[in-house]
Amino acid sequence: MKTLVLCVLVVIVPLISNAQEKYSEEYGKVTQHEISMTEYVPDPEAEAVVIYEIGTNYFQGDDNRGFLLHKERRTKIKVLKAAGTEYAKIEIPFYTDSRNGESVIDIEATVYNLENGKPTKTNLDPKKIFEEKIDNDLSVKKIALPDVREGSVIEFKYHIITPFFFNMGTWAFQKKIPVIHSQLIYKAIPYYEYTYIMRGTKEFHEFDSVTKNHDIHFGSLLYQEKIYTFGMKDLPAFRDEEFISAEEDYMISINFQVSKIYFASGSSQNYISTWPALCDDFLKKDNFGKYIKNSEKEGKKLLPTLNLDSKSQLDQTIEITQYVKSMYKWNDVNNKFAEDKLSDFLKSKSGNSANINLYLIGLLKAANINVNPLVLSTRNHGGVSKSHPFQQFLNYVIAQVEIDGKTYFIDATEPLRYFDELPTRCTNVEALVVKPKNEEWVITTQKEVARTSKAFKVKINPDQQTLDINIKYTLSGQDAYQFRNIYEGKDDNLVNYFKKNNNVNIEDSLITNDYKELNKPFSFSFQSSTGFEKASDKLFISPFCNLSVSENIFKQETRTLPIDLIYLRNADYTSEVEIPKGYKVEYLPKELKHDSRLMSIKYSTKVTDNKIEVTAGYFFNTNLYDAKDYARLKYSYAEIIKQFSDMIVFVKE
Template sequence: MKYLFILNFFLFFSIIGNAQKLSTEFGEITMADLNYQSKDKKAEAVILFDVGEVSFNQARHGGFKAHFKRTTRIKVLKEEGLDRANVEVLLYNSNQGDREEVEKIEAKVYNMKDGKPTIIQFDKKKVYHEKVNEFYTKCKFTLPQVSIGSVIEYRYTLVTPFFSKLPKWAFQDRIPTVHSEFDLKVIPYYEYRFIAQNIKSFTSQNSKKLKGDLSYNGQKYQEMLYNFVMKDVPAFRDESYITSIQDYLMKIDFQLAKIYLPSTGSSREYVTTWEKYGKDLNKGEYFGKHIAKVKKQSKSIFEDNPDLLVGSDVEKTKKIVEYVKNNYIWNEYYGKKTSKTLKEFLESKSGASGDINLFLIGLLQGAGLKAYPLILSSRHNGKITSDYPFNHYFNYVIAYTDVGTGRILSDATTPLLGFNELPIRCINDKGRLIKEKENQWVSVYNHVSSYDKTEINITFSEDLSTSKTSIMKSLNGMTAFKYKVEYKDSEKKLKNYFKKQGLENIENVRTRSFEKTNKPYFLAVESENTTENLMGKVIIRPFYRFPIATNPFTEESRNYDIDFIFTESNSFLSKVTVPEGYKVLELPKETVVDNPVIKINFTTKQEGNQVIFDYSYFFKRAKYTPKDYLEVKKAFAVLVDQLDVQLVLEPIEN
């Protein structure tokens, strides 16, 4: 207790002396830090400083390891910011035994108590590791006694032998950043190139040769320091329908370009041009050579499955893709190369995306088809920058087949997807097509438009207290795939889905064609619902809650593209049987909209005792620019308003 009192005493006087200035040193805090209030009133927390430093230290058994030291201080402003006390560091483990490690973890929490600052020290025993998968582990820790108003700080050092890809540095976060700084201390044996994303200019950017000689294998060398600083960086606000936050953050990314070998005086280039990058992949044991092995092995596979070679190029492609989908299981790991030998893959019948899709390409080539690997970046990994071949941008591979009349893009990891359809993780602008003598950019998107059709039939009980409703949904393409993945053809999950759409007493749930990707996926259900009665009138929503209910676009303007990923047509057909002795108070106005953004068609009519509502809409593109934002926002406003239509039935006067 005495120690804590003395600590607070000296801290208090240290703070008074620096009341107006934010500190950027770990363990040194000012009243300005403790009292900081962000100009951004939406901010749940603010990063007071975030400083990263990469240096190269000689490893115990020779060579070098990169040491990435990070120091971060955050002021918690709202309850939502308390989660910042949970820190995670992702560590990579290769299948050759090399691994990343975290060292020197330190953390502190600063709170105000009775008008005086107190420090809560962090117990290093609270650090633990959590295995993510075969290749990744998370180092995790939580800072204690964090509340609104707390200032938290932590620092750690990530030691990595994988110096070909240095840690990327994001100057921007989902909360505001007062000071972000990154230092790179380069030794003369490694040459790096960097790409700055969404950064018009740095607050400061400097480079200098550091004083003092270092020695490696009897040779002296000096470090070169590159310093990048950005101040007062605004928060990145998530907007609906974007690709990945990685595509929009202000960040800097590094790629090893060349290694100098002092012992021989020679050098080795890692990547220079896209052409060389493609050639290196084709020569690679786990890429091009692996495809060649599969092509050779395909003869025995086709002997056992001769039907795979029957038909047109399109038919053969479809059969071979289905064969791989149905016989090999994806382990949910990404990769553009193989993680197993061909023998191991054939025996286990499972593997990463690289194992499965390179195997697919080899079979397609063995069948005499013009099939090639198309490498890309998954959506979560961020878009590819075409300026320079950064190897780590590519973490996935699919099959590209030229069938003369067009192209077919195939990913055999996902059996529930239809032919020539890619999972959402692959739809990320473009990929690099790797041929034997050339490679080129190819746009990556799904060619097949999806649809979601909902048919509703409503009748009333004799006393009008309830209505009986039957629903039929017909889905295809990516829409069907999303329903299959989310609800898994489970009666319980589908009942919950229909309940959220406003149905009660749900029964007789039926589905059809769950595993048949060449046919629409059907959902059907029946329900009995309480009727809304008001002053003798019967009120009903003919579409229930199936259509979109709120406008996802609320801001006055938008900075980023609107990415729907795929085009989808939506239609709602509702037939309401008017009970005897009642009439329709008023039918809603019909609507026809056809502009560059959307097509809407809304018709209503009464045929005998049945009222028919027919509503359909279709956004004409999968992606819209910020210039289109107001038109897209207006289109959604129309949809939300019109699809919430009510039908009012009133008694017929005698």
Template sequence: MRYQSVALAFIASCLLSVAAVAQDGSKMKFGKVDPAEFNLSFDKDTGAHAILISEIGSSSFETTKGDLGVVFRVHRRYKVVDKAGFEYGEVSISLDKVGRDMEEVSKIKAASYNMENGKMVTSTLDSKDIFTEKVDDMGEIKKFAIPGVKVGSIIEYSYTITYPYWHLIPAWKFQHSIPTLWSEYTVGIPEFTRFMRVGQGYIDFEVNSKRDYRASYNFRYEPQGGAGASQNYTMTANVTEFRLGARNVMPIRPESFITSVNNYVAQIKFQLAATNFDGVEKAYSNTWPKLMEELNKNQEFGAAMEKNNNFMDNTTNDIIKGATTDEEKARRIFNWVKSNVVCTDDRALGTTQKLKTTLTSKKGAVSDINLLLVGLLRRANLNAYPVILSTRDHGYVSFYPLLSSFNYVIAVVEIDGQQVKLDASHPLLGFNKLMPETYNGDARVVDGIGTAISISADSLREIAITTISMERNAEGAFVGKFQKRPTYLQSYNIRNTIKDKKLEGYKESLQKAFGEEIEISNATVADLDSLDASVMVDYDFKMNNAGNDDILYIKPMMGEEYKHNIFKSEERKFPVEMNAVMDEIYTLNLAIPEGYVVDELPKSSMVKFNDDEGFFQYLIQDVGGRIQMRSRIKFNKATFLPEDYASLREFYDVVVKKQAEQIVLKKKA
């Protein structure tokens, strides 16, 4: 199970030895540094650039500027182990504008501590060294660099963020890319609100407690469930304070073939479920149908596709004129949008501008383009909906209806009883094709109920077929023909390369990859404009330095082999998540030169992975003066459990060794 309630026990982390002074990070006070902290180490990760000695965070509901808000307090202390750890002395705090009000940061303090001649020297941050970087009209970043940071320094900082709203409680991560000796988060939730707590990760909590107390609040609200006018309101309420603390947390870092460490990092998130004022309860998106209803009514999402649609009607009619089938209509609209509207690469769930502006300016964010696509498809009387999903780098979607789980929008249209998925933000992407980063599991159709659909890597089948024929010419060099039908995703990259560097640039990259060992000529790339299919790469080649006249050494894989194991780590705690279900086929037909015989030939081999989950096939034979070889690596799924890792690594060890074997020919005696 990917997500767990914080009330459940998490899998135990590794223990370590540190100085006793660091064992109670919960008592950390700003400026009170024990000299023993300079001697801290982390035996389980000696390569860490820094150690997070302690971090303490809290969120509470408080009256600010005459209204209710959430106040978020943070205090962190690190030991800098080497120069790469200096980055932890450079702090950025992101702030967003919500409505008319900007989130505010205050009470920024920072200092470094160094032992010099047996004495502790303190360098403190001056307020004039705190800078503001404006991102856009809706956000800014506060930045500062802690002075006096050196190898061996203890550094710390603290700040307070005031959020001018109370519907959101900041999330908290207990795990980072460096060792964490103590991480603690306290949240006080008043009884007139109810939040869902979504926990994730594989650590034990040393502290998992709660206590109740009373607090007074003064704020504005709408009585009778929103039917009355906004009024000032004062109340005293019970508050439940939750406290979570974790000790000696192992670091978590990106690994190859993993969607995102965010899927596995120990953290807790909060989602407003309901409020209750004067006995009137109001639910907030705590079911998928409720969330879909809000999205469809939102002026920046569903309502944007339904409002002032005359411009859509006229455009749609021009595009589909003469089309006779639903598929032809959908293809025309899809091709028109991706060919005429340029993507600014901005990601958002809702529109960043009016759809009419997107249409007239011919540019927009991913959401602008794909919501426009849905709107045009609907004007053609096609059954089309937006689909919200989370890209692989953003993490998995929670099984709770959390809008923050999503960061990307595509379109889906029903054609002949089949769901066709479309993304018009990539001009070289074909019909019913998606980018690999969108294959991340659960997604939701923004219809009346939030229909769940799966867009997983296990459903994406990718096949690559390479064929080589080769013989020795009169000058004694091996020459031949190379043909490859790459996977669709590889073809997409080739199309982009040729778009940017032209065909000649792509040819140069091919030659550069081979170096001086192989010369290529007459290179062509077919099916470049057939965006629903893979391209065909075709070229002639000449192999240099095959050996002397007496003995010839042939590398049968022609650079297509796995040169090293793609799984380097000896151990792995997380699943292996490949981009797609792969099938790689390679064949060679080599004419044995006249006057030569086979001296050494690799042996045929067949290796299965977990019986029926994959195989590596290597077949080779000498038939009638020709050597015929076939290599195939085929899997039946893209995602493998951590316990499969050792076997998967051994599997690729066999592949690397086998594909590196050479064919040896010698002159007849």
């Protein structure tokens, strides 16, 4: 028995730290509480919790490459539910410039589990570290941790060495799971001055700065470090994921950007600029301003072939935009700078968003259209801090055209949108007008309401217990774009869509208008048949044939952030239901008319001769709501689902 006890102690002592300690931030140690906890009391729904995440950023001299930035990170996570195993999928992105890239070193990871009441420890096998190339400049290290399951504690660390210190990167204190402690230590040296930008909070739980009384030598330099500590504790999980522009705008984080460099000679160089200076810089760059000028030269040769002379400026703009959309393909990469030379882009007929939109701007200039580039941050890239003029905040460029006092915002990356219908990634964001020595901001606006109209004609066959249905969809705005993308000129695409998403079989020819007539609504109609519920002498008929809204788009229990729907939404339904011979109406859904500052809802029925006419619809009165409106929106949408799915009941006469 004594021998057995000794063996157990040999296993436990290295793994479990002081039992009185609730959480440990010593790497390689887990506490009894960490290994045995089954829920995180402040958030019982959490699938996992970050026990700690600690980063240390510092500079170190390299005889061949000068100062290099070192970023060390170590993290411990407790997996509480099966879904929490997702947080054991560790990915470390790094840049792989062929001459001066980043290095990822010292990767370690351990998984702790309880087996029959005893703790076990499994270390990462270095063979389970994989590297994947994302593009020419970016790669990612992927770590496959062993034996991760509900109840596991995972701990890992790594070290990045980088020459790219202008943007030190973002330290995200908050996650989609709770965080008990997150801390960043930055060891500043007197040669690089940074501006840091806080998001999601006005102050840190921990902040300290102290000059380390220790001289450091590098070449002829002698300096001391100033150590900054930023920390946050007991952060809740970030769950306001739906209907926001970018999570990074609201999650607690800190971002560092170089603002000034001091040289050993005593001189210095400012890197924090002004927006007018950045506009000038954009216009001087080969892959922005000069690219536009070269495109304008190409346009002088191209435009005579497009027969534009007799057309108005607006029609010329539409024609030129359509030409670019039809001739050049977007490679799904967002950028404010062209990635290829103009000659290469024209030859390959493919490029990033800047290749396409800067070329469009050049052609419009060649046609003497009043056009300027607009640089912006796409919705998922995060908002722009206008008090911090850094190019890194901006990742996209579109065209702004002024004709007869009216402004048009144009993006040419998506051929199935009308000429001035912006992609949702560029809608309702602030954009900088790029003019010499200029700081002018505009908000990119939505062109039209996203509208779906559904019309049904329903014939009931009581004996066969089937419905013969004629269905017509008419769509505008974003709704039209979504269905044009699904359709792409192939009937089978819509057939498969309705079968998969609505369990509706299209049984007769699909009839559509020309889906490439982008200035008109997209419409299509088809025949279908389905069964219905019948009980004794009663028939239960859904007037909208299970094609009304069925799932609440507002899924959260509570909301702390504004609700951003991006675009206005409107849906209309009409249905004509024939009253079958030998039957009479026993029940009609109640009428509903609701108008508020949030939304409008309508539902009415009318019996005329041998048919029932049902009219319904809803309309969101804005695309941006306060957080306090969330509960009412959720309730109203639930009422729409309930009302629109209510059935007409027929009974035998």
